[in-house]
Amino acid sequence: MSPKKEADEEKDEEEMDYEEFDANDQETLETSGEDAGVSGIEVTDLPGVGPAIGKRLAESGYKNVEAIAVASPGELAAAGSIGETTATKIIKAAREMLDIGFETADLLLERRKTAGRISTGSKALDELFAGGLETQSITEMYGSFRSGKTQIAHQLAVMVQRSPEEGGLGAKAIYVDTEGTFRPERLVDMAEAYGMDPAKVLKNVVWARAYNSDHQILLCDQAMEMATDQNARLLVVDSVTSHFRAEYTGRGTLAARQQKLNKHLHHLQRGAEINNMAVYITNQVMSRPDAFFGDPTAPVGGHVLAHVPQTRCYLRKSKGERRICRLVDSPNLPEGEAVFTVVKDGIRDV
Ligand SMILES: Nc1ncnc2c1ncn2[C@@H]1O[C@H](COP(=O)(O)OP(=O)(O)OP(=O)(O)O)[C@@H](O)[C@H]1O
Numbered sequence: 001m002s003p004k005k006e007a008d009e010e011k012d013e014e015e016m017d018y019e020e021f022d023a024n025d026q027e028t029l030e031t032s033g034e035d036a037g038v039s040g041i042e043v044t045d046l047p048g049v050g051p052a053i054g055k056r057l058a059e060s061g062y063k064n065v066e067a068i069a070v071a072s073p074g075e076l077a078a079a080g081s082i083g084e085t086t087a088t089k090i091i092k093a094a095r096e097m098l099d100i101g102f103e104t105a106d107l108l109l110e111r112r113k114t115a116g117r118i119s120t121g122s123k124a125l126d127e128l129f130a131g132g133l134e135t136q137s138i139t140e141m142y143g144s145f146r147s148g149k150t151q152i153a154h155q156l157a158v159m160v161q162r163s164p165e166e167g168g169l170g171a172k173a174i175y176v177d178t179e180g181t182f183r184p185e186r187l188v189d190m191a192e193a194y195g196m197d198p199a200k201v202l203k204n205v206v207w208a209r210a211y212n213s214d215h216q217i218l219l220c221d222q223a224m225e226m227a228t229d230q231n232a233r234l235l236v237v238d239s240v241t242s243h244f245r246a247e248y249t250g251r252g253t254l255a256a257r258q259q260k261l262n263k264h265l266h267h268l269q270r271g272a273e274i275n276n277m278a279v280y281i282t283n284q285v286m287s288r289p290d291a292f293f294g295d296p297t298a299p300v301g302g303h304v305l306a307h308v309p310q311t312r313c314y315l316r317k318s319k320g321e322r323r324i325c326r327l328v329d330s331p332n333l334p335e336g337e338a339v340f341t342v343v344k345d346g347i348r349d350v
């Protein structure tokens with residue numbers, strides 16, 4: 001090693017040594033586990049942040065790397081009882097770790113081009129989605145009972161396995177079932193309708209029942225971890241809100257619920273991007289007694305749910321077995337409606 005490089009390294013080490021390690025400070029950090037942000041990177045993973053600074057930052061609300069990355073040096077310096085120069089360095093490191101910063105639009109377009117689409121089985125629905133459900137993002141379907149949310153989930157789990165020419169991605173599906181309504185028999189029906197081998201189709205869907213919201217979060221994190229290794233390109237969470245709704249009742253718990261749900265959705269979003277995967281979540285509607293005009297129903301989850309999923313659709317029943325899917329919100333598609341139906345073979349055009 002050249003003397004210059006050695007000197008540089010020494011300098012780096014010196015600069016990183018922001019904190020004198022106090023051997024007596026054996027208290028465990030509160031930042032671990034629950035409070036690790038979307039990235040899962042611990043605050044103490046940042047160069048120069050040892051247990052003592054980490055603890056002070058956590059106590060002031062800087063519990064994860066995401067919070068630090070968007071802090072101002074002054075705030076962080078006060079919170080951690082550190083100098084502003086040190087705070088600036090910590091913030092810079094956090095931003096680098098999270099890859100926060102600008103990139104040119106052409107690079108983003110390149111990445112967007114690698115997004116795949118999964119057919120829904122209905123031409124009308126596919127057209128509404130400009131070809132099908134998009135990977136790298138979350139699509140939410142909300143609607144009343146029997147409107148077809150779960151049936152679409154099953155259909156997607158079959159379609160994702162088909163070749164790109166046939167509307168799929170040649171990949172597997174992961175299915176997180178919170179309501180106990182997953183039915184392998186329906187996958188068999190839908191597979192047979194396309195002349196696919198039902199035994200193979202069933203093998204390509206991994207399923208788990210989530211018993212409470214923590215369990216649901218854990219399963220989704222696990223799903224994101226195994227997605228790329230398993231070649232899974234679809235994650236279904238049916239439904240994303242039911243446990244949250246059941247567990248957090250009453251006004252006083254609303255903030256806690258929204259915070260947890262928000263974090264959960266951001267995890268899903270990040271996983272969708274990292275794994276180039278489509279995330280399909282379903283949501284119930286609740287009645288809105290204050291609505292005198294129009295549809296007196298609103299999706300559960302309030303503003304948190306309204307902002308994370310890129311594509312939001314409202315499903316409702318219509319005459320006979322008709323169902324109407326309304327694209328309510330999308331960053332790149334026009335609003336619109338499509339009519340489809342649910343039959344033994346699956347989701348089809350009317
Ligand atoms: N084998 C089948 N053949 C024909 N239609 C079916 C079949 N299985 C289910 N369906 C249709 O799908 C409907 C159920 O839709 P689905 O379970 O997707 O509703 P949902 O929106 O998930 O409702 P919930 O909010 O209760 O979960 C049934 O009422 C029926 O109309």
Ligand SMILES: [Mg+2]
Pocket residue numbers: 149150151179181238
């Ligand atoms: Mg359902």
